[in-house]
Amino acid sequence: MHEQKEHLFLIFENLIRIKSECSCGIFSECTLSDITLKQIHYLKTIDQNKEVTFSRLAEITRNSKPTITEMINKLVRMECVYREPCQHDGRIAYIRLTGRGEMIARAEQKALEQVIERLMDSLDDQEINLLIEILKKVR
Amino acid sequence: MHEQKEHLFLIFENLIRIKSECSCGIFSECTLSDITLKQIHYLKTIDQNKEVTFSRLAEITRNSKPTITEMINKLVRMECVYREPCQHDGRIAYIRLTGRGEMIARAEQKALEQVIERLMDSLDDQEINLLIEILKKVR
DNA sequence: TACTAATTAGTTAGGGATTACCTAATAATA
DNA sequence: TATTATTAGGTAATCCCTAACTAATTAGTA
Numbered sequence: 001m002h003e004q005k006e007h008l009f010l011i012f013e014n015l016i017r018i019k020s021e022c023s024c025g026i027f028s029e030c031t032l033s034d035i036t037l038k039q040i041h042y043l044k045t046i047d048q049n050k051e052v053t054f055s056r057l058a059e060i061t062r063n064s065k066p067t068i069t070e071m072i073n074k075l076v077r078m079e080c081v082y083r084e085p086c087q088h089d090g091r092i093a094y095i096r097l098t099g100r101g102e103m104i105a106r107a108e109q110k111a112l113e114q115v116i117e118r119l120m121d122s123l124d125d126q127e128i129n130l131l132i133e134i135l136k137k138v139r
Numbered sequence: 140m141h142e143q144k145e146h147l148f149l150i151f152e153n154l155i156r157i158k159s160e161c162s163c164g165i166f167s168e169c170t171l172s173d174i175t176l177k178q179i180h181y182l183k184t185i186d187q188n189k190e191v192t193f194s195r196l197a198e199i200t201r202n203s204k205p206t207i208t209e210m211i212n213k214l215v216r217m218e219c220v221y222r223e224p225c226q227h228d229g230r231i232a233y234i235r236l237t238g239r240g241e242m243i244a245r246a247e248q249k250a251l252e253q254v255i256e257r258l259m260d261s262l263d264d265q266e267i268n269l270l271i272e273i274l275k276k277v278r
Numbered sequence: 279t280a281c282t283a284a285t286t287a288g289t290t291a292g293g294g295a296t297t298a299c300c301t302a303a304t305a306a307t308a
Numbered sequence: 309t310a311t312t313a314t315t316a317g318g319t320a321a322t323c324c325c326t327a328a329c330t331a332a333t334t335a336g337t338a
Binding site for chain 4: 036092
Binding site: 279280281282283284285286287288289290291292293294295296297298299300301302303304305306307308 | 309310311312313314315316317318319320321322323324325326327328329330331332333334335336337338
Protein backbone atom coordinates (compact mmCIF):
# COMPACT_ATOMS: atom_id res chain seq x y z
CA MET A 1 0.00 0.00 0.00
CA HIS A 2 2.57 2.56 1.10
CA GLU A 3 5.01 1.26 -1.46
CA GLN A 4 2.46 1.72 -4.24
CA LYS A 5 1.93 5.30 -3.14
CA GLU A 6 5.66 5.95 -3.22
CA HIS A 7 5.85 4.45 -6.69
CA LEU A 8 2.97 6.55 -7.97
CA PHE A 9 4.50 9.65 -6.46
CA LEU A 10 7.80 9.12 -8.27
CA ILE A 11 6.05 8.29 -11.54
CA PHE A 12 3.86 11.40 -11.46
CA GLU A 13 6.77 13.57 -10.41
CA ASN A 14 8.51 12.33 -13.52
CA LEU A 15 5.52 13.18 -15.71
CA ILE A 16 5.24 16.62 -14.13
CA ARG A 17 8.95 17.18 -14.64
CA ILE A 18 8.56 16.29 -18.31
CA LYS A 19 5.60 18.62 -18.61
CA SER A 20 7.36 21.56 -16.97
CA GLU A 21 10.41 20.98 -19.15
CA CYS A 22 8.09 21.24 -22.14
CA SER A 23 6.40 24.41 -20.89
CA CYS A 24 9.76 25.98 -20.01
CA GLY A 25 10.80 25.14 -23.56
CA ILE A 26 7.75 26.95 -24.86
CA PHE A 27 8.46 30.00 -22.73
CA SER A 28 12.13 30.19 -23.58
CA GLU A 29 11.26 29.87 -27.27
CA CYS A 30 9.29 33.05 -26.72
CA THR A 31 12.33 34.67 -25.02
CA LEU A 32 10.17 36.31 -22.40
CA SER A 33 11.82 35.49 -19.11
CA ASP A 34 10.35 38.39 -17.13
CA ILE A 35 6.70 38.16 -18.09
CA THR A 36 4.39 38.61 -15.09
CA LEU A 37 1.49 36.50 -13.87
CA LYS A 38 -0.90 39.37 -14.62
CA GLN A 39 0.32 39.62 -18.19
CA ILE A 40 -0.16 35.87 -18.71
CA HIS A 41 -3.61 36.20 -17.22
CA TYR A 42 -4.49 38.99 -19.67
CA LEU A 43 -3.25 36.87 -22.58
CA LYS A 44 -5.40 33.94 -21.44
CA THR A 45 -8.44 36.18 -21.12
CA ILE A 46 -7.88 37.54 -24.63
CA ASP A 47 -7.48 33.99 -25.93
CA GLN A 48 -10.68 32.79 -24.29
CA ASN A 49 -12.85 35.69 -25.46
CA LYS A 50 -13.23 35.94 -29.20
CA GLU A 51 -13.48 39.41 -30.79
CA VAL A 52 -12.46 41.17 -27.59
CA THR A 53 -12.22 44.98 -27.61
CA PHE A 54 -10.62 47.38 -25.13
CA SER A 55 -13.94 48.16 -23.47
CA ARG A 56 -14.89 44.51 -23.27
CA LEU A 57 -11.54 43.55 -21.75
CA ALA A 58 -11.93 46.36 -19.20
CA GLU A 59 -15.34 44.94 -18.35
CA ILE A 60 -14.16 41.34 -18.07
CA THR A 61 -11.12 42.16 -15.95
CA ARG A 62 -12.96 44.89 -13.98
CA ASN A 63 -10.32 47.48 -14.68
CA SER A 64 -10.53 50.97 -16.15
CA LYS A 65 -10.04 51.51 -19.87
CA PRO A 66 -6.77 53.43 -19.45
CA THR A 67 -5.40 50.45 -17.53
CA ILE A 68 -6.26 48.24 -20.51
CA THR A 69 -4.69 50.66 -22.99
CA GLU A 70 -1.49 50.68 -20.96
CA MET A 71 -1.42 46.89 -20.55
CA ILE A 72 -2.08 46.31 -24.26
CA ASN A 73 0.64 48.81 -25.23
CA LYS A 74 3.01 46.82 -23.03
CA LEU A 75 1.91 43.52 -24.58
CA VAL A 76 2.26 45.05 -28.07
CA ARG A 77 5.85 46.04 -27.25
CA MET A 78 6.39 42.45 -26.11
CA GLU A 79 4.99 41.29 -29.48
CA CYS A 80 2.27 39.23 -27.84
CA VAL A 81 -0.79 41.09 -29.19
CA TYR A 82 -1.74 43.58 -31.91
CA ARG A 83 -4.68 45.90 -32.68
CA GLU A 84 -7.03 45.09 -35.53
CA PRO A 85 -9.35 47.99 -36.41
CA CYS A 86 -13.01 47.04 -36.90
CA GLN A 87 -14.17 47.30 -40.52
CA HIS A 88 -17.62 48.62 -39.68
CA ASP A 89 -16.92 50.96 -36.81
CA GLY A 90 -13.85 53.17 -36.82
CA ARG A 91 -13.92 53.65 -33.06
CA ILE A 92 -13.43 49.98 -32.28
CA ALA A 93 -10.23 47.92 -32.32
CA TYR A 94 -10.08 44.19 -31.67
CA ILE A 95 -7.23 42.81 -29.60
CA ARG A 96 -5.59 39.82 -31.30
CA LEU A 97 -2.91 37.45 -30.07
CA THR A 98 0.25 37.04 -32.12
CA GLY A 99 1.74 33.57 -32.54
CA ARG A 100 3.89 34.25 -29.52
CA GLY A 101 0.96 35.53 -27.46
CA GLU A 102 -1.07 32.44 -28.26
CA MET A 103 1.90 30.23 -27.42
CA ILE A 104 2.09 31.80 -23.96
CA ALA A 105 -1.68 31.80 -23.37
CA ARG A 106 -1.83 28.08 -24.20
CA ALA A 107 1.54 27.01 -22.81
CA GLU A 108 -0.02 24.62 -20.30
CA GLN A 109 -2.14 22.98 -22.95
CA LYS A 110 0.73 22.71 -25.41
CA ALA A 111 3.00 21.25 -22.75
CA LEU A 112 0.36 18.65 -21.96
CA GLU A 113 0.11 17.79 -25.66
CA GLN A 114 3.85 17.25 -25.78
CA VAL A 115 3.75 14.99 -22.72
CA ILE A 116 1.00 12.93 -24.30
CA GLU A 117 3.01 12.57 -27.46
CA ARG A 118 5.94 11.37 -25.39
CA LEU A 119 3.60 8.95 -23.66
CA MET A 120 2.29 7.59 -26.94
CA ASP A 121 5.82 7.13 -28.23
CA SER A 122 6.76 5.13 -25.14
CA LEU A 123 3.74 2.81 -25.06
CA ASP A 124 2.10 0.39 -27.46
CA ASP A 125 -1.54 0.50 -28.48
CA GLN A 126 -2.75 -1.98 -25.93
CA GLU A 127 -0.97 -0.22 -23.09
CA ILE A 128 -2.46 3.10 -24.09
CA ASN A 129 -5.96 1.67 -24.10
CA LEU A 130 -5.39 0.09 -20.73
CA LEU A 131 -4.09 3.38 -19.38
CA ILE A 132 -7.16 5.18 -20.66
CA GLU A 133 -9.47 2.63 -19.08
CA ILE A 134 -7.76 2.88 -15.72
CA LEU A 135 -7.39 6.67 -15.53
CA LYS A 136 -10.97 7.20 -16.69
CA LYS A 137 -12.09 5.90 -13.32
CA VAL A 138 -10.41 8.67 -11.31
CA ARG A 139 -12.93 11.30 -10.22
CA MET B 140 -4.65 6.81 -32.92
CA HIS B 141 -6.05 10.31 -32.96
CA GLU B 142 -8.96 9.23 -30.82
CA GLN B 143 -6.59 7.76 -28.23
CA LYS B 144 -4.75 11.05 -28.11
CA GLU B 145 -7.95 12.96 -27.57
CA HIS B 146 -8.92 10.55 -24.79
CA LEU B 147 -5.57 10.89 -23.08
CA PHE B 148 -5.77 14.65 -23.35
CA LEU B 149 -9.15 14.78 -21.61
CA ILE B 150 -8.03 12.34 -18.94
CA PHE B 151 -4.87 14.27 -18.11
CA GLU B 152 -6.72 17.57 -18.16
CA ASN B 153 -9.00 16.08 -15.54
CA LEU B 154 -6.05 14.99 -13.39
CA ILE B 155 -4.45 18.41 -13.72
CA ARG B 156 -7.72 20.09 -12.83
CA ILE B 157 -7.93 17.92 -9.70
CA LYS B 158 -4.37 18.80 -8.82
CA SER B 159 -4.85 22.53 -9.25
CA GLU B 160 -8.05 22.36 -7.19
CA CYS B 161 -5.96 20.76 -4.45
CA SER B 162 -3.20 23.35 -4.67
CA CYS B 163 -5.73 26.18 -4.69
CA GLY B 164 -7.20 24.60 -1.60
CA ILE B 165 -3.79 24.64 0.03
CA PHE B 166 -3.24 28.30 -0.88
CA SER B 167 -6.63 29.45 0.27
CA GLU B 168 -6.12 27.59 3.54
CA CYS B 169 -3.11 29.87 3.97
CA THR B 170 -5.29 32.92 3.18
CA LEU B 171 -2.60 34.54 1.08
CA SER B 172 -4.29 35.50 -2.15
CA ASP B 173 -1.81 38.19 -3.17
CA ILE B 174 1.49 36.41 -2.68
CA THR B 175 3.93 37.00 -5.55
CA LEU B 176 5.93 34.53 -7.63
CA LYS B 177 9.15 35.97 -6.19
CA GLN B 178 7.96 35.44 -2.65
CA ILE B 179 7.05 31.83 -3.39
CA HIS B 180 10.46 31.38 -4.97
CA TYR B 181 12.17 32.73 -1.82
CA LEU B 182 10.13 30.33 0.33
CA LYS B 183 11.16 27.39 -1.87
CA THR B 184 14.80 28.43 -1.69
CA ILE B 185 14.62 28.66 2.09
CA ASP B 186 12.94 25.23 2.20
CA GLN B 187 15.59 23.64 0.04
CA ASN B 188 18.59 25.06 1.90
CA LYS B 189 18.89 23.94 5.48
CA GLU B 190 20.24 26.38 8.09
CA VAL B 191 20.08 29.32 5.73
CA THR B 192 21.20 32.74 7.02
CA PHE B 193 20.63 36.23 5.57
CA SER B 194 24.10 36.32 4.01
CA ARG B 195 23.70 32.84 2.56
CA LEU B 196 20.29 33.63 1.06
CA ALA B 197 21.73 36.82 -0.46
CA GLU B 198 24.49 34.69 -1.98
CA ILE B 199 22.12 32.01 -3.33
CA THR B 200 19.67 34.48 -4.84
CA ARG B 201 22.42 36.89 -5.94
CA ASN B 202 20.85 39.84 -4.20
CA SER B 203 22.19 42.34 -1.69
CA LYS B 204 21.76 41.75 2.02
CA PRO B 205 19.40 44.70 2.51
CA THR B 206 17.15 43.20 -0.17
CA ILE B 207 17.03 39.98 1.83
CA THR B 208 16.32 41.81 5.10
CA GLU B 209 13.43 43.60 3.44
CA MET B 210 12.04 40.44 1.83
CA ILE B 211 12.30 38.47 5.07
CA ASN B 212 10.59 41.29 7.01
CA LYS B 213 7.77 41.08 4.50
CA LEU B 214 7.57 37.27 4.80
CA VAL B 215 7.64 37.58 8.61
CA ARG B 216 4.65 39.96 8.45
CA MET B 217 2.94 37.37 6.25
CA GLU B 218 3.71 34.74 8.94
CA CYS B 219 5.60 32.55 6.47
CA VAL B 220 9.05 32.69 8.12
CA TYR B 221 10.67 33.65 11.41
CA ARG B 222 14.19 34.46 12.64
CA GLU B 223 15.99 31.99 14.88
CA PRO B 224 19.15 33.48 16.45
CA CYS B 225 22.23 31.26 16.31
CA GLN B 226 23.22 29.90 19.76
CA HIS B 227 26.95 30.17 19.16
CA ASP B 228 27.23 33.44 17.22
CA GLY B 229 25.08 36.41 18.17
CA ARG B 230 25.50 38.03 14.77
CA ILE B 231 23.83 35.20 12.89
CA ALA B 232 20.10 34.47 12.52
CA TYR B 233 18.71 31.44 10.71
CA ILE B 234 15.64 31.87 8.53
CA ARG B 235 13.00 29.24 9.31
CA LEU B 236 9.71 28.46 7.59
CA THR B 237 6.52 28.52 9.65
CA GLY B 238 3.90 25.84 9.03
CA ARG B 239 2.23 28.18 6.59
CA GLY B 240 5.51 28.98 4.83
CA GLU B 241 6.30 25.30 4.41
CA MET B 242 2.78 24.65 3.13
CA ILE B 243 3.30 27.24 0.39
CA ALA B 244 6.85 26.15 -0.46
CA ARG B 245 5.64 22.56 -0.88
CA ALA B 246 2.16 23.25 -2.31
CA GLU B 247 2.91 21.47 -5.59
CA GLN B 248 4.18 18.41 -3.81
CA LYS B 249 1.26 18.35 -1.37
CA ALA B 250 -1.25 18.76 -4.20
CA LEU B 251 0.33 15.82 -6.00
CA GLU B 252 0.04 13.74 -2.85
CA GLN B 253 -3.66 14.57 -2.66
CA VAL B 254 -4.17 13.60 -6.29
CA ILE B 255 -2.46 10.28 -5.70
CA GLU B 256 -4.66 9.63 -2.69
CA ARG B 257 -7.70 10.34 -4.86
CA LEU B 258 -6.28 7.96 -7.45
CA MET B 259 -5.76 5.22 -4.91
CA ASP B 260 -9.30 5.66 -3.60
CA SER B 261 -10.71 5.29 -7.12
CA LEU B 262 -8.74 2.21 -8.18
CA ASP B 263 -8.25 -1.29 -6.84
CA ASP B 264 -4.90 -2.88 -6.08
CA GLN B 265 -4.53 -4.63 -9.41
CA GLU B 266 -5.34 -1.47 -11.37
CA ILE B 267 -2.82 0.53 -9.42
CA ASN B 268 -0.08 -2.01 -10.10
CA LEU B 269 -0.97 -2.05 -13.77
CA LEU B 270 -0.89 1.75 -13.87
CA ILE B 271 2.53 1.78 -12.25
CA GLU B 272 3.87 -0.75 -14.74
CA ILE B 273 2.58 1.22 -17.71
CA LEU B 274 3.62 4.70 -16.61
CA LYS B 275 7.06 3.47 -15.56
CA LYS B 276 7.85 3.07 -19.24
CA VAL B 277 7.42 6.75 -20.07
CA ARG B 278 10.79 8.44 -20.36
C1' DT C 279 -32.53 65.28 -45.69
C1' DA C 280 -28.96 67.82 -43.33
C1' DC C 281 -27.08 69.46 -39.35
C1' DT C 282 -26.30 69.62 -34.53
C1' DA C 283 -26.11 67.14 -30.02
C1' DA C 284 -25.19 63.28 -27.43
C1' DT C 285 -22.95 59.02 -26.93
C1' DT C 286 -19.31 55.69 -27.36
C1' DA C 287 -14.37 53.84 -27.95
C1' DG C 288 -10.05 54.46 -27.07
C1' DT C 289 -6.02 57.52 -25.68
C1' DT C 290 -3.23 60.99 -22.96
C1' DA C 291 -1.78 63.19 -18.91
C1' DG C 292 -0.77 62.91 -14.38
C1' DG C 293 -0.66 60.46 -10.13
C1' DG C 294 -0.33 56.69 -6.40
C1' DA C 295 0.72 52.20 -4.07
C1' DT C 296 3.50 48.25 -4.08
C1' DT C 297 7.30 45.28 -5.28
C1' DA C 298 11.85 44.40 -5.69
C1' DC C 299 16.00 45.80 -6.28
C1' DC C 300 20.35 49.01 -5.06
C1' DT C 301 24.55 51.70 -2.27
C1' DA C 302 26.31 53.79 1.83
C1' DA C 303 26.40 54.04 6.55
C1' DT C 304 25.64 51.96 11.10
C1' DA C 305 25.21 48.67 15.29
C1' DA C 306 26.39 44.59 17.43
C1' DT C 307 29.22 40.66 17.88
C1' DA C 308 33.44 37.83 17.15
C1' DT D 309 39.49 44.55 12.43
C1' DA D 310 36.18 41.61 10.12
C1' DT D 311 31.63 39.86 9.76
C1' DT D 312 26.41 39.78 10.15
C1' DA D 313 22.46 42.04 9.79
C1' DT D 314 19.90 46.47 9.76
C1' DT D 315 18.62 51.29 8.62
C1' DA D 316 18.21 55.13 5.56
C1' DG D 317 17.38 56.76 1.27
C1' DG D 318 16.73 56.08 -3.49
C1' DT D 319 15.31 53.96 -8.25
C1' DA D 320 12.68 51.47 -11.80
C1' DA D 321 8.84 48.76 -13.13
C1' DT D 322 4.17 47.08 -12.58
C1' DC D 323 -0.45 47.83 -12.20
C1' DC D 324 -3.91 50.34 -10.91
C1' DC D 325 -6.72 55.08 -10.83
C1' DT D 326 -9.48 59.81 -12.36
C1' DA D 327 -10.12 63.61 -15.45
C1' DA D 328 -9.82 65.41 -19.78
C1' DC D 329 -9.42 64.67 -24.58
C1' DT D 330 -10.04 63.08 -29.80
C1' DA D 331 -12.39 60.71 -33.28
C1' DA D 332 -16.28 58.16 -34.89
C1' DT D 333 -21.01 57.05 -34.71
C1' DT D 334 -25.87 57.54 -33.67
C1' DA D 335 -30.07 60.13 -32.42
C1' DG D 336 -32.86 64.12 -32.53
C1' DT D 337 -34.69 67.78 -34.77
C1' DA D 338 -35.47 71.69 -37.96
